[in-house]
């Protein structure tokens with residue numbers, strides 16, 4: 001078990017398929033076939049119809065919706081990540097899904113609303129593979 005408290009708890013049952021898909025570098029999101037609707041963050045059942053979700057692959061492309069840049073490490077473990085770009089991106093093929101992660105290959109001045117991003121995978125430790133964004137140059 002990692003001692004880095006900034007990492008997610010992988011044992012939360014509803015999100016286990018999500019973290020497994022990240023480990024396999026093939027990110028998946030929940031989809032309700034009855035409502036024809038995607039869901040992020042993970043839920044036990046569809047909030048609209050109570051139905052069961054499927055986990056579906058997406059392309060790995062996303063488009064920058066918004067972002068903020070963090071210049072001060074408020075928590076231990078983030079000192080070497082400053083400035084940290086926290087982005088919200090719309091996931092291609094999953095309408096309605098806006099996913100939040102860090103952009104790891106860009107400076108704040110490189111960013112433009114709507115620009116193409118690619119979901120990449122950072123293996124943090126043996127258990128945790130975190131999805132991040134890179135800008136597509």
Ligand SMILES: [Zn+2]
Nearest residue numbers: 032035046049
């Ligand atoms: Zn539904």
